Amino acid sequence: MLLLTCALFGGCTRPTDFVVDLSGEWEVRLDSPEAEPQVIQLPGITDMAGIDTADTLQPRLEEPQGQQREAYYTRLFEVKKKMADKPLELIFERVLWKSTILIDGQPVEALDYTNESLVTPHRYALPRGLAAGQHIIQVCVASQAQWNGIMGMMELRALPEVSIDRMEVYPDASLRHLDVVLTVTNHTSEFQNAYLMLITSPRGQASEMWPSSPVQETLEPGTTTLTMSCNLPARTPRWSEAHPDLLCVGASLETKEGITETVVNVGLRQIETRDGKLFVNDEPVTLRGSHDHFSSHTIYSTTDKAGWTKVFEDAKEQGLNHLSFRSWCPPDAAFEVADEMGFYLGVELPVWSTNTGSASAAYDYLLHEYENIIRTYGNHPSFCMLSVGDESLYDIDFLNAFVADMKVRDPRHLYSLYNTRIEVKHQGATSIYE
Numbered sequence: 129m130l131l132l133t134c135a136l137f138g139g140c141t142r143p144t145d146f147v148v149d150l151s152g153e154w155e156v157r158l159d160s161p162e163a164e165p166q167v168i169q170l171p172g173i174t175d176m177a178g179i180d181t182a183d184t185l186q187p188r189l190e191e192p193q194g195q196q197r198e199a200y201y202t203r204l205f206e207v208k209k210k211m212a213d214k215p216l217e218l219i220f221e222r223v224l225w226k227s228t229i230l231i232d233g234q235p236v237e238a239l240d241y242t243n244e245s246l247v248t249p250h251r252y253a254l255p256r257g258l259a260a261g262q263h264i265i266q267v268c269v270a271s272q273a274q275w276n277g278i279m280g281m282m283e284l285r286a287l288p289e290v291s292i293d294r295m296e297v298y299p300d301a302s303l304r305h306l307d308v309v310l311t312v313t314n315h316t317s318e319f320q321n322a323y324l325m326l327i328t329s330p331r332g333q334a335s336e337m338w339p340s341s342p343v344q345e346t347l348e349p350g351t352t353t354l355t356m357s358c359n360l361p362a363r364t365p366r367w368s369e370a371h372p373d374l375l376c377v378g379a380s381l382e383t384k385e386g387i388t389e390t391v392v393n394v395g396l397r398q399i400e401t402r403d404g405k406l407f408v409n410d411e412p413v414t415l416r417g418s419h420d421h422f423s424s425h426t427i428y429s430t431t432d433k434a435g436w437t438k439v440f441e442d443a444k445e446q447g448l449n450h451l452s453f454r455s456w457c458p459p460d461a462a463f464e465v466a467d468e469m470g471f472y473l474g475v476e477l478p479v480w481s482t483n484t485g486s487a488s489a490a491y492d493y494l495l496h497e498y499e500n501i502i503r504t505y506g507n508h509p510s511f512c513m514l515s516v517g518d519e520s521l522y523d524i525d526f527l528n529a530f531v532a533d534m535k536v537r538d539p540r541h542l543y544s545l546y547n548t549r550i551e552v553k554h555q556g557a558t559s560i561y562e
Contacts, residue, residue: 150282173276174276206261215286217252224279226269229252292311299398300398306360311353315349320346320383321383322383326356338360364396369470377394395467399472455517457478457505480517494530
């Protein structure tokens, strides 16, 4: 409980003994792992480094554009003694595009289709860990264009023997209530008796802490989903543009292997439409917004809070309260800043196509990307709207079914077919979709 209290109020940071920063100098070989090596700084991409020629193709999902290229990035790294033989996770943010990884020549397993994601970190698992000492990693990145590289965080993390992999928080703003879904992995071969509790607090207010009653669970080896609920005081502030008040929600899980904890920031925010009007926490809202085309079209979007603070400060100076990200989704840093500044964000699955739904491969890819987005960014109160894509025509039945499934999976956001205004002929009638 003391450790979790410390984490809630910013007094603790992730122990560096259990993290290896993989950013810095790498060797890269184009098209073949046997090609002549060149030096590149990562995060970065090949054309920015002057290693590849600049590319002018527009990103599209419906068919390949240009020749697929592969770049093989390699470097040595060292596993610290405290990390030796512990379960490990590799995280690479904003990879362009599909990645595969070898460590010491052996393939590493990608988690949940993340190694094909354009909008969420690529994650890899090494459940048996690595020995202390030096190892070699090779990351192969395949892309349809010459935008090839890794643009964000690059880390190797050691996990506890019983780890909290994900926490999804579902607020009810009117009832001041939280439903929490935890994904927990028991990396041992034994059943574990676990004691779980939640602590919620207004962010930055050390005098206010609302712990839940602890519950006992038995965890079998492998991954388990746990659910908890907690009621909050009637005075708990709600999140909106005018009052972007955040809550810190921490979960603590204790077993004989030790204590594992995680903390997320959420907001009591309910967004809905009534008769064509938008309401946040029962108050009418008018969106004053613009499209963020720059970052998606140049792909050099920042992944740190300082860069996104500049973006949202500029937007706020223009009187805006909303940004729409056409055919892409920004990184976590953008949502963190938008949470703090009270912006309403609309994001899209990474597709700009006139025949969405006609190819099963495209459907499967979009389904995985939706799940990746919800798992990675779904807790952010600034994440208000999600569209299947930008001008994603013309299979309206497919789009309607996709939106219906999204509403069931995660009711925290508003969903739409796409963001455009166009006339569509469907089943003998002409409709206006906007």
